[in-house]
Amino acid sequence: MEKQIEIEDFDKQWEELGISNDFLFMKVMQNPELCKELLHRILPDLDIDHIEYPELQKEIKEDMEAKSVRLDVYVKGSKDIIYNIEMQAADTKELPKRSRYYQAMIDLQLLDKGDKSYNELNKTYIIFICLFDLFGQGRHIYTFENLCKEDINLAMGDEATKIFLNAKGNINDVGNELKVFLDYVAGKKSDDIFVDKLEEAVQNAKKNREWRHDYMTLMMRDKVNIEKGEEKMLLLIERLIEDERFDDITRIKTDIQYRQKLYNEYCII
Numbered sequence: 001m002e003k004q005i006e007i008e009d010f011d012k013q014w015e016e017l018g019i020s021n022d023f024l025f026m027k028v029m030q031n032p033e034l035c036k037e038l039l040h041r042i043l044p045d046l047d048i049d050h051i052e053y054p055e056l057q058k059e060i061k062e063d064m065e066a067k068s069v070r071l072d073v074y075v076k077g078s079k080d081i082i083y084n085i086e087m088q089a090a091d092t093k094e095l096p097k098r099s100r101y102y103q104a105m106i107d108l109q110l111l112d113k114g115d116k117s118y119n120e121l122n123k124t125y126i127i128f129i130c131l132f133d134l135f136g137q138g139r140h141i142y143t144f145e146n147l148c149k150e151d152i153n154l155a156m157g158d159e160a161t162k163i164f165l166n167a168k169g170n171i172n173d174v175g176n177e178l179k180v181f182l183d184y185v186a187g188k189k190s191d192d193i194f195v196d197k198l199e200e201a202v203q204n205a206k207k208n209r210e211w212r213h214d215y216m217t218l219m220m221r222d223k224v225n226i227e228k229g230e231e232k233m234l235l236l237i238e239r240l241i242e243d244e245r246f247d248d249i250t251r252i253k254t255d256i257q258y259r260q261k262l263y264n265e266y267c268i269i
Contacts, residue, residue, distance in 0.1 A: 025087040028201045029073045041178045051075045082124045091132045123159040133166045140169030
């Protein structure tokens with residue numbers, strides 16, 4: 001009976017998914033024309049005449065000790081520019097540093113063959129599409145490049161750009177084409193042709209039985225991982241109470257790195 005309820009809950013969840021779900025977003029972006037149009041709206045000054053898919057939802061792991069990186073959309077465009085696009089529904093409080101890690105791992109992968117010099121590293125854009133305002137300034141778009149602190153007109157020239165889009169922006173800082181897309185991500189409808197195509201692709205994706213099965217498997221795995229994480233957390237709290245480390249109990253609720261440090265300290269695996 002409980003299993004039947006879980007399946008029914010999943011069916012309802014699957015039917016209610018939209019473009020802001022990272023799994024569906026990845027599937028929709030397998031259409032090169034839709035992916036190219038999205039990149040054009042985000043980066044209108046770039047001439048992107050085609051895109052290639054080196055790997056879909058690319059997984060990068062340089063060694064057994066490294067934290068693996070699973071990228072939602074990883075494509076190569078004109079002039080061998082690399083674009084990584086991520087859909088981010090929840091504010092996990094670590095996106096800036098995650099983007100730094102993604103950049104490092106992408107660069108390592110690009111140099112993996114060993115016959116490339118640093119100067120041959122591809123130009124890269126790491127793009128997060130967020131349902132929240134990461135920086136709290138009301139902007140729809142935040143673009144970051146490495147600049148000289150003493151002279152902001154002097155760029156370092158590493159050709160690594162990070163962009164954070166905000167679907168909840170309220171400043172008139174982007175063109176209408178990008179704004180209607182971000183409104184769509186936030187759940188607002190429009191008469192935009194591209195948005196109509198995205199919505200049609202979303203509905204078609206939800207009719208794909210193989211993708212539905214993959215998503216269900218993914219959700220079940222996540223549920224198990226969450227349950228395991230909750231068990232670890234409870235065990236850690238018990239140990240901290242025993243040692244009267246009450247301040248640490250408060251800290252581990254929000255500080256993920258410190259929580260991991262204590263897991264290691266108490267040998268909780």
